Amino acid sequence: MSATELDTVEARTATDDKRVNTKELRTARGLIFPAVLFLILLTQVPFLVTIGFSLVRWNLLYPNDRGFTGLSNYASALSSGDLWPSIVATVLITAFSVVLSVVFGMLFAVLLDRQFVGRAVARTLMITPFLVMPAAASLIWKYSMFDTNIGMLNWLARTLHLPVVSWSTEHPLMTVVIVLTWQFTPFMMLILLAGLQGQDKGILEAAQVDGAGTWRTFTWITLPHLRMYIEIGVLLGSVIIIQVFDPVAILTKGTGGTKTLAYLLYERAFIGLDVGQAAAYGVVTVVLTLIVATVALRTLFKVFMAGGSR
Amino acid sequence: MRRTKRALTFGAGALASALALAACSSGNVSSDSGSGGGDGENVTLNLATVNNGQMKDMEKLKSEYEDANPGTTVNFQVMEEGDLRAAVTADVASGAGQYDIVTIGAYETPQWGANGWLVDLTPDLEADSSYDVDDLLPPVRDVNTYDDKLYAVPFYGESSILMYNKEVLDKAGVTIGENPTWQEVAAAAKQVNTKKMAGICMRGKPGWGDLFAPLTTVVQTFGGNWYDNDWNATVDTPQWKQAITFYKTMLDDSGEADPVSYSFNECLTALKEGKAAMWADASVAASMLEADDSPVKGKMGYAHMPVVETQESGWLWSWNLAIPSSTKQQDAALKFVKWATSKEYIELVGNEIGWSNVPPGSRTSTYEIPEYKEAAAAYAPITLDVMSSVNPKQPGVDPQPWVGIQYVSIPEFQDVGNQCAQLVADYIANRTSVDDALGKCQSLAQKAGDAHKG
Numbered sequence: 001m002s003a004t005e006l007d008t009v010e011a012r013t014a015t016d017d018k019r020v021n022t023k024e025l026r027t028a029r030g031l032i033f034p035a036v037l038f039l040i041l042l043t044q045v046p047f048l049v050t051i052g053f054s055l056v057r058w059n060l061l062y063p064n065d066r067g068f069t070g071l072s073n074y075a076s077a078l079s080s081g082d083l084w085p086s087i088v089a090t091v092l093i094t095a096f097s098v099v100l101s102v103v104f105g106m107l108f109a110v111l112l113d114r115q116f117v118g119r120a121v122a123r124t125l126m127i128t129p130f131l132v133m134p135a136a137a138s139l140i141w142k143y144s145m146f147d148t149n150i151g152m153l154n155w156l157a158r159t160l161h162l163p164v165v166s167w168s169t170e171h172p173l174m175t176v177v178i179v180l181t182w183q184f185t186p187f188m189m190l191i192l193l194a195g196l197q198g199q200d201k202g203i204l205e206a207a208q209v210d211g212a213g214t215w216r217t218f219t220w221i222t223l224p225h226l227r228m229y230i231e232i233g234v235l236l237g238s239v240i241i242i243q244v245f246d247p248v249a250i251l252t253k254g255t256g257g258t259k260t261l262a263y264l265l266y267e268r269a270f271i272g273l274d275v276g277q278a279a280a281y282g283v284v285t286v287v288l289t290l291i292v293a294t295v296a297l298r299t300l301f302k303v304f305m306a307g308g309s310r
Numbered sequence: 311m312r313r314t315k316r317a318l319t320f321g322a323g324a325l326a327s328a329l330a331l332a333a334c335s336s337g338n339v340s341s342d343s344g345s346g347g348g349d350g351e352n353v354t355l356n357l358a359t360v361n362n363g364q365m366k367d368m369e370k371l372k373s374e375y376e377d378a379n380p381g382t383t384v385n386f387q388v389m390e391e392g393d394l395r396a397a398v399t400a401d402v403a404s405g406a407g408q409y410d411i412v413t414i415g416a417y418e419t420p421q422w423g424a425n426g427w428l429v430d431l432t433p434d435l436e437a438d439s440s441y442d443v444d445d446l447l448p449p450v451r452d453v454n455t456y457d458d459k460l461y462a463v464p465f466y467g468e469s470s471i472l473m474y475n476k477e478v479l480d481k482a483g484v485t486i487g488e489n490p491t492w493q494e495v496a497a498a499a500k501q502v503n504t505k506k507m508a509g510i511c512m513r514g515k516p517g518w519g520d521l522f523a524p525l526t527t528v529v530q531t532f533g534g535n536w537y538d539n540d541w542n543a544t545v546d547t548p549q550w551k552q553a554i555t556f557y558k559t560m561l562d563d564s565g566e567a568d569p570v571s572y573s574f575n576e577c578l579t580a581l582k583e584g585k586a587a588m589w590a591d592a593s594v595a596a597s598m599l600e601a602d603d604s605p606v607k608g609k610m611g612y613a614h615m616p617v618v619e620t621q622e623s624g625w626l627w628s629w630n631l632a633i634p635s636s637t638k639q640q641d642a643a644l645k646f647v648k649w650a651t652s653k654e655y656i657e658l659v660g661n662e663i664g665w666s667n668v669p670p671g672s673r674t675s676t677y678e679i680p681e682y683k684e685a686a687a688a689y690a691p692i693t694l695d696v697m698s699s700v701n702p703k704q705p706g707v708d709p710q711p712w713v714g715i716q717y718v719s720i721p722e723f724q725d726v727g728n729q730c731a732q733l734v735a736d737y738i739a740n741r742t743s744v745d746d747a748l749g750k751c752q753s754l755a756q757k758a759g760d761a762h763k764g
Contacts, residue, residue, distance in 0.1 A: 061721030063403040063425075148567035149585045166568035169514070169739045253516040255570060255735045270396060272725040 047286070053279035060273040073280035082264060083281070087288065090242060090260045092173060097180035097244075098237045102230060104181065105188025110218075112189070113196040123193075130186035134246035141179045142168075142251055172256030179247045184240075188233045195229030196222070242289065261285045353642045354383045358398050359413040360629060361388045364466050364669045367659055368650055374658060375649055384646060391519075402427045407636035410643040414462060416453040416628045417717045423461035429633040430459040434644055441648055445673045450628045453702045453714055463651045467628035467671030469615075469696040470524065470716075471689075473581065473596060474588040476611040478502055492528065492616040495588065496560045502587045503564035511577035511586035512561060514569025516735040518717065518727025521573075523625060524590060525734070526716045527615060529553040530706035531623035536718045536755060539709050541762045543755035545730070546748050554748065558738050570735050582606055590615055592627070593696065596689035597666060612692045619707055624696040625716035628671065671697055711762075722758035729754055 057069035077083060112123055129137065145151050146167040154164045167175045199222065207217045245262045252258045254267065265285065269278035359365045369386045376382055387409075389397060394413065401408045402422065414422065422428050435443040443460070450467040454460060472495065474486055484498045499509030513521050529535065534549030544550070561569050566580060578595055580586040582604055589595070599610050615624040631647045633640060649655060656676055659668050665685035668676060670693060676682060677694045686693075705715040712719045717727070730751035737747040 059721070060399055060403055061421075142571065146568075147571070149580060149583065164567055166570075169568045169570040172570070172739075252570065253732065253735070255516050255732050256739060256741055259732075267725075267728065270392070271728050273396075273399070273721070274725075 050279045050282050053275055054283050056276045056279075058275040060275060069276065073276045074284070077277060077280045077284055082259075083284065085257065086259050086261050086264045089173075089257050090244075090262075091292075093176055093180065093244060093258065093260060094238055094241045096173075096177045097184060097241050098234055100177065100181040101184035101188045101237060102192075102233060104185040105190075105192050105233070106226075108185065108189045109192035109196055112193055126189060127186045129183050130190075132183070134183065135250065137183055138179055138247040138250035141175075141182070141247075146175060146251070168251050172252040172258045175251050176244070176247045176258050179251065180241055180244060184237055188237065191229050191233040191236075192226060195226045199225055239293075242292075261288075352381045352383075353639055354385055355410045355639060355643055355646055356385045356387065356408060357411040357413075357646075358387045358389065358394060358401075358409045360391050360394050362629065363667065365413065365629070367663050367667055367669075368465075371655075371658060371662060374662075375646060379645070382642060382646075402634045402636065405636045407634070407638065409634060410637040410639050411647060412632055412634055413465070413629055414632050416450075416467075416626065416630065416714065417719055417723075419454045419462045419630060419632065420456040420713060420719050421721060422632070423456035423459060427634060427636075428461040429635050429637075429640060429644075430461060431463060431633070431644070431647075432458075432460045435460065435463070435648070438648065441652060442675075445653070445675050447671060447674055447697055449626055449697060449700050449702050450672060453626055453628065454630055455713075462630035462632035463647060464628040464630050464672040465651055466669035467626070467697060468592050468594045469624035469626055469671070469693065469700055470527065470591055471593045471596065471624065471692060471696055472588065472590045472613040472616055473599060474498075474611050474613070475581070475584070475606060475609055477609045478507065478584075478587045479611070486611065486613050489614045490616045492531070492556065492560075492618050495590070495616045496556070496563070499560060499564040499588055507584060508566045508580065508586040509564030510560065510588040510590070511566050511572065511580050512557070512569070512590065513573045513577065514561065514565075514735060514738055515571065515573040515576075516728070516731040517573070518724050518731060521731045521735060522727045523592075523627075523716045525554075525557060525731075527623045527625050527705070528557055530715070531616075531618045531620045532556070533619045533707040535706040535708060535710055536723075537710065537712075537759050539711050541711060541759040543752050543759045545752040545755050550748055551744055554734060554737065554744055558744075561738060569738055593624075593689065593693045594670070596693070597670070597686065600686075600688050601666075608688075610688065612689055614692070614696055620705070622696065622700050623705070624700045625705075626697070626700050626702050626714070627716070674698075720758060720762055722761065726751075726754050726758045 054073050055068060055070060056066065057072070058066045108126055112119065112126065116122075132140070143150065145153050148154050148164055148166055151167075153167070157164055165171070203221060204217060207221055212220070242260075243262045244260055245266065248254055248258050248260055248263045249266070254260075254263050259267075261281075265278055265281050268274055268281050272278070359368070365388065369388065372384045372386065376384060395415075395418075398409065398412045398414065399418075400406075402412065403425075419428070423430075435441055446464060447467060450464045451460065454462045454464060472486070472490065479486065479498065479502060482502045484501050486495070486498060490498075495510070501509070503509030513524055515521055526536070529550055532549050532553035534547055534553055535544055538544050566572050566577070566586060572580075574591060574595070577586065577589050577591060578598060581589050581599060584605070596610070596612060598604065600607050614622065617623045631650060633643045633647060637643055651672065653673065653675055656668050656673065656679070660679065660681055665679075665681045668679075668682055668686075670676065670686075670690070674694075677690055683690060700715060702713050702715050704710060717723055730747075733742065733747040733751050736742045737744050
C-alpha cells in the first residue's frame with residue numbers, strides 16, 4: 001500500500017466520521033436526555049430546595065414564626081462551634097476506617113487469591129459483613145462484641161485476666177472505627193481480589209525466575225499493579241464512610257469526638273427540629289465535601305503516583 | 311488523557327458525595343395521608359401511637375369498640391417514639407389533619423395546648439359522670455393541664471422507683487428503707503459491688519430522655535434545677551455540680567462498666583441477668599422484673615426514688631391520647647378517646663389480655679381492682695404511692711415556671727437536654743471537667759430560656 005493511497009483513505013474516514021458523529025451525537029443526546037432529566041429532578045432539585053430552606057427561619061416547634069432570614073442560619077452554623085469538631089470527627093473516622101479496611105482487605109485478598117479447598121465458601125463468608133445492614137451490624141457489635149457483661153471481646157479479656165474495656169465510654173472513636181472496618185474490609189477485599197486475579201501470572205513467574213522473593217515480588221510488582229484498584233477502593237470507601245450514621249447513633253450517640261457531619265445534621269434536623277439551620281449545615285457540609293473530594297484526595301493520589309511508576 | 315479521566319472520576323465522586331449529603335439534609339418527613347372519609351354513618355378514625363405494649367393491646371381490642379359502634383373504623387398507625395414525635399409534630403403543627411387522635415407525652419401536652427393545636431377536653435369529660443374525670447391520678451392530670459384546661463387524657467402513667475435485688479442485699483447485710491436517701495443508696499451500692507455484679511445500674515446514654523430523665527430528678531433533689539422562676543438558667547450552680555459529681559462518683563465506684571451504652575433496656579437486662587444489684591428507673595420496669603420469664607421474679611425489693619433535700623424525687627411521665635384541633639371528626643374521636651381511657655377499658659384489658667397488662671398509673675380506681683392488686687402485689691402499692699405523692703408543679707426545692715418533673719416543657723428542651731447529656735457523658739467518661747461541661751450547658755440552657763422570658 002503506497003503512502004498516497006493511505007492518505008486518501010484516512011482523509012475519507014475523517015470526513016465520514018465527522019458526518020456520522022454529528023448525527024450519532026444528536027441521537028445519543030436524545031437518548032440520554034430523559035435519564036439526565038431524571039437525574040436532575042432527583043438530585044439537583046432537592047439540593048436547590050435545601051439551599052432555599054437554609055435561608056429561612058423555620059423551627060418546626062414555632063410554626064408561626066417563619067420567614068426569610070438571609071444568611072443568619074449560616075452565621076449560627078459557623079459560629080456555634082459544632083462544625084469544626086464535627087469535621088475533625090468525620091475526617092478521623094473516615095481516614096482510619098478506610099486505611100484499616102484497605103490493609104485488612106489486602107491481607108484477605110492475598111490469602112483468598114490462592115487455590116485451596118473450600119475457597120468459594122471462605123470467600124462468601126468473608127463477604128458477609130458487607131451484606132449486613134449497617135444498623136444491624138452496629139447492634140450486633142454493641143451487644144455481642146462490645147458489651148461489658150455479655151460481649152465477646154470482654155469475655156476474651158476476662159479469660160486472659162485482662163481488664164474489662166468499656167468500649168463506648170472509654171474509646172468511642174475506636175469503637176466506631178472498628179465496626180466500620182469490619183463492615184468495609186470485605187468491600188476493599190473484593191475490589192483488590194479482582195485486581196489480583198487480573199494480574200498476569202507470567203510476570204510473576206518471570207520475577208520468580210529472576211530470583212525475586214515473595215516479599216519483593218509483592219512490593220515491586222503486585223502492589224504497583226494494584227494501585228489503581230486501591231485508588232478506586234479508597235475513593236468509593238471514603239464517599240460511603242463520610243456519611244456514616246448508624247454506628248454513631250447506636251454506639252456512641254455522638255460523644256467523645258464521634259459526632260460526624262451526618263450525625264450533626266440529624267441532630268439539628270430531628271432533635272433541634274430546626275429546618276433552616278439543618279439545611280444550612282447541609283449546604284456547608286456539601287461545600288466542604290466538594291473541597292475535600294477534589295483537593296485532598298487528589299493530592300493524596302499524587303503522592304501515591306510518585307511512589308510507584310505505572 | 312489519563313489525567314482528565316482521573317479528574318472526571320474525582321468530579322463524579324465529589325458530586326455523588328455532595329448529592330448524597332444534600333439528600334440527607336433535606337430529608338422531609340413524608341407521610342401517606344390516610345383517608346378520613348367521615349360522611350354520615352361511616353367514620354374512619356386515624357390514630358397515631360407509640361409502639362409500647364399497652365398501645366399494642368389497645369390495637370388488639372379495637373374491634374370491641376368497632377363492634378359496639380357500627381360504622382366506625384379505627385385505623386392504628388404504630389410508630390417508634392422518635393418517629394411518632396416527628397410525624398405527629400409535623401402533622402399537627404402544619405394543621406394537615408391527617409390524624410384524628412394522637413398519642414403524645416406529658417412533655418408535649420402543655421406546649422401544644424398553649425399553641426392551640428389540641429381540643430380542650432375539659433367540658434366534655436366533666437359533663438360525663440360515667441367517665442369520672444376526677445378518678446384520674448391528680449399529678450398525671452396536672453401535667454396534662456395547661457391554663458386549667460385538660461388537653462389530653464392519660465392512657466398510662468409512670469413514676470420512677472428504686473429497685474433492688476433483695477437476695478443480694480440481704481447476703482451483704484444491707485437494708486434499704488421505704489424512703490432512702492441517695493447517700494444511703496450509694497453506700498449500699500458500694501457495699502454490694504463486686505467484680506461480677508455492679509452495685510447499681512444507672513442510665514448514662516446521652517439523650518434528654520435517656521441520661522437526663524433520672525439525672526434531672528437527682529439534680530432536683532440536690533436542690534438544683536434547669537431554670538429559676540424567671541427563666542434564668544441555673545445549670546452552673548453548686549447544686550448541679552454536687553449532683554453531677556455525685557452521679558459520676560457513684561457510677562465510678564459501683565456502677566455498670568460502660569455507662570455511655572446503658573439506658574433503660576440495658577439496665578433491665580443487667581438486673582435480670584444478675585449483673586447489677588440495684589437500679590433506679592421507671593416504675594414500669596417492676597412489672598417486667600416480676601414477669602413470669604424473669605429470673606429475678608419474687609427476689610426484688612422496691613422503694614421510693616432516693617432523695618436528698620426533697621420529700622420525693624420520683625419523676626412523672628404519661629402517654630396520653632389527645633385530639634388535634636385540625637380533625638374533622640371531633641365527636642367520633644372524643645368517643646373513642648373516652649372509651650380507651652375509661653374504667654371499662656381497664657376491665658376489658660384485665661379480662662381479655664391479663665391483669666398484669668393493665669395500663670397502670672392513669673386512674674386511682676385501677677389500684678382498687680382486686681384482680682390487679684393480686685397480679686401486681688409486688689409493685690402496685692408503691693407505684694400508686696409514689697405517683698400520688700410527687701409534685702409536678704414544684705419537684706425541686708425552689709419554684710419553677712413550668713409543670714413537669716424530669717423535663718422542662720419548652721420546645722427547646724429536647725435539643726438543650728440532648729446536647730447537655732452529651733457534655734455530661736463526656737464528663738462521665740473523663741474527657742472533660744465538670745465545670746467545663748456545666749458551663750457549656752449553662753449557655754445552651756440560657757439561650758433557650760431567654761426565648762421564654764417576660
